[in-house]
Amino acid sequence: MKSPARRSQMLLTLGFLAVIAGVPAAQIAIELRRGEPVQSTDVFRCPPTAENLRRFEHALEDGWWGQETLRPRMQQFLLATLGDTGAKALAGREDWLFYRPGVRYLVEPNRAERDDGGSIWVQPPSGETRRDSVVAAIVRFRDQLAQRGIQLLVVPIPGKASVYPDMLSRRAEGTWRDFRSPTEELLEELERRGVNAVDLFAVFREARQAAASDPALYLASDTHWTPAGAKVAADAVAQRLRQLDWLPEHPYKYAGRTVRVRRSGDLPGMMQAPGAREWFPAEIVECRQVLDPLHGGLLVPAAGGREGTYMNEHLVDTPMEASLLVLGDSFSRIYQFAEPASLGEVDGPTTSEPSQSEPPDDRPSREAATAKRRLLPGSAGFPSLLADALGAAVDYIVSDGGAATDVRRRLSVNPAILERKRVVIWEFAERDVALGKEGWRDVPLPSAPNQSM
Amino acid sequence: MFFTDSINALLALRGDGLLPLLRVTLPIGISFYTFQAMSYTIDLYRGEARPARSLVDFACFVSLFPQLLAGPIIRYHTVAAQLDHREHSLARFSEGVALFILGFAKKVLLANVMGEVADAVFGAAAPTALDAWCGALAYALQIYFDFAAYSDLAIGLGRMFGFEFPRNFDAPYLADSITDFWRRWHISLSTFLRDYLYIPLGGNRKGPGRTYVNLAVVMLFGGLWHGANWTFVAWGAMHGALLAWERWMGKNSLYAALPRPARVAVTMILVLVTWVLFRAESLSAAGSYLAAMFGLSAPGSASLLLSAEVYTPRHLAVMLLCLILTVQPIQAFDWSRRTLNPVHVLGLLALFVFALVVMSTQAFSPFLYFRF
Structure with missing residues (x-):
């Protein structure tokens, strides 16, 4: 008869070996059951280079059955027990959430242009630090546009933590007005280099002070601003354009109406924990939808671009062609489109604004045809609000997370967009200065055709 | 290079x-x-x-x-x-399994989490003094649990294959002097340097002056062994200087007369300061960090945000657990050799599965000593 100690040793050994062998065995069984090729044999199908091995490891990790079953449950457990919000989100006060890379950008020192792996953030690199190189990249783009007789207005969007540091950390309570984002140094440098820019940091601080944060300028559990924040930004940009006398000559009157929207934040989704959305409930915000009084429709394109990228060469269906072009990211996308994959939804009936030239109810419109499909109302984002504030049509190219390079790349392959443009408004999230998906690549614009201003 | x-x-x-x-x-x-x-x-x-x-x-x-x-x-x-010749037995294999599981859990559940705190603070432009001390403590815990974890994994695997490797850590943060610290930290390195460098150089047999020089040389070399960077040289030099100083002062050293808990605390503070040199990317970065620790630099306004990253319930809970495990006397190396009952076994297997699943929620985090 075996001794109790030996039984324990046997149990531990067999249990350990079962776990070690059980994970790949279960994976193989699942793959065979699904009729898929056995992924673990992929390692023998290509040369064992570092790149191939890394790709193999990532594929194994992504394809592991536990990714879909165990991992979310564990993340949910960690959220429930220790308040762990995962790698992307940071928990603030009063159930506010912040995007961790955005906070990292604020906390870290000005990063060196070349990272540890030797890769370059801005191409071509023009300075020791990323911020210096980004300034140089902006100046290059300004000069490229100037050759075509087009002006550039740069609009770095403050991250949520730059405007609401006190909602992230109690330490900033009472001192949020003094909070300085590193992007403000970038703005100063742009000014020294003669690049026109809008300082939304000061504008937002002032707006927050004036409105006592009601409504807030940013969504509590989302990376982005509220419709109120987008409106403040659009008004500030419009004011700056007026100061610079860069407005079109014939102002146009838009109509508008208020729509209440229930929007779930993007940050709970990033936690990849099943219960996160219950922890951080959807917020109800009021959007101002901008309408075209002549055509009775929303100022949104009939069709979007590829996933994550929305390009509209003629945003407003008016007789005039837009002389303003917005290049931007998800800060321009949010509320602007009827996002089929978005998390928001129309909350109850919309309320019309009696002002201006409201379209008659019986007038056919694209909106009416697609209203049921819409989750978010659309035409209430930064581009439409800017058009409304300016009284001028606005075209735009918007790419989620791609304001640094992708939007310029899209522009370079569609140079016809620039033919009648006088002003380009370049909006990007401030964290793009040092963090992002591809850095700031050099994108040449095709040579300017002969054109008059 | x-x-x-x-x-x-x-x-x-x-x-x-x-x-x-x-x-x-x-x-x-x-x-x-x-x-x-x-x-x-x-x-x-x-x-x-x-x-x-x-x-x-x-x-x-x-x-x-x-x-x-x-x-x-x-x-x-x-x-x-x-x-x-090696002896293979179920008892030895299961001892190896027990140590392997403990090492794996240390790495995934403790070291990686402390690494998040250390990375956040050492990566900040201008942390406050409190944050800087917290970051240094987190790094001290990270490097201990990370390296001790790897040693446990290695020794555990060795046991599974019939090898018996020597102990590499012996509650190093319970050391009451730097001399004691080096008896407990990375024992295989310190004994290697002692037997193959310090003693051949003459050890303490050629008078006090030569002893101090030998200590300094050995620690400089030990620092350089960790990597070709002036930060490691400075780290080794500082430890060499502290060892020489303790030997010179003997029982009259600054803290020799203190009660043991105070000696342990003073030693820990000295070790924390030296870890800053070890962790920093350059000497200037180490200088800035030490200045922050001692309140000699003004924290930036953005550093106010650091607390949200650092003092989360998860980080604080794990840090507390690390501290408890650090000061308690039972070492995994010894515990894994005891006779395990079914409750221990089930606990170990549950810990293994839990750590495996937690690992799936973490980003890639290689062992710190892989680069040495």
């Missing part, structure tokens, strides 16, 4: 020509198996071991896979006989 860069910096001051820089790709773990190969040669030279029976035995010793990448450093004479 380090030496070439350093010499070139000196030559540049004189306006002389620069040495060409050779870019050689080094295999990981080179410092460990270089030491093992040296150990083989020296042990044979000293007559402490007999030559390996074959090239295969020698290659097996140098590239012994459980500890190849990050130690512990195995000296040839300690395993020469085991290369020849």
